[in-house]
Amino acid sequence: MRVYVPLTLSGLAEAHRAGELGDGPLVAYAVTPALREWYLSDDIEELEYAALNRAALASLRLLAADPAAARRRVVVAADVPDGAAAADPDRGLDPAALGEVRVAGPLPLAKAAAVHVDSADAETDVSAAAEALAAADGGDDDAQFVVDGAEDHELLWYATQELPNLV
Numbered sequence: 001m002r003v004y005v006p007l008t009l010s011g012l013a014e015a016h017r018a019g020e021l022g023d024g025p026l027v028a029y030a031v032t033p034a035l036r037e038w039y040l041s042d043d044i045e046e047l048e049y050a051a052l053n054r055a056a057l058a059s060l061r062l063l064a065a066d067p068a069a070a071r072r073r074v075v076v077a078a079d080v081p082d083g084a085a086a087a088d089p090d091r092g093l094d095p096a097a098l099g100e101v102r103v104a105g106p107l108p109l110a111k112a113a114a115v116h117v118d119s120a121d122a123e124t125d126v127s128a129a130a131e132a133l134a135a136a137d138g139g140d141d142d143a144q145f146v147v148d149g150a151e152d153h154e155l156l157w158y159a160t161q162e163l164p165n166l167v
Contacts, residue, residue: 002051006056020109052077
């Protein structure tokens with residue numbers, strides 16, 4: 001199963017030093033039954049892209065909580081055994097939890113398939129989105145427009161061999 005783990009650049013640097021993503025359980029995103037139902041598609045590539053975008057939004061939330069973090073969203077794509085990630089059945093219908101899974105235990109960075117990171121030119125929009133996130137969550141349409149502006153930037157794909165250059 002492919003999971004998408006939201007991070008910040010400083011979190012990625014720590015994972016690179018430690019050789020693993022956290023102690024677990026880790027919050028990640030994947031193609032879950034609830035995500036399939038919400039997205040209304042059978043195309044696995046579209047569903048994986050939706051899970052990646054959910055993780056990018058979670059990365060934005062991490063940035064909003066850490067004003068000192070570099071203003072670039074980071075998502076690590078990793079492969080885990082099918083039973084290693086589980087969705088919370090009590091949150092299955094919660095729109096905020098679509099695609100959310102928990103990965104038990106630490107996730108070795110060696111299991112990473114790729115890293116997705118914003119380009120430097122996205123930093124202004126990502127910074128504005130992080131600042132507007134709380135208002136957007138509260139229903140402010142203008143703030144939601146700002147958050148959506150960050151989503152207009154595609155995350156760049158990096159091979160795991162490029163991690164030292166990213167951190």
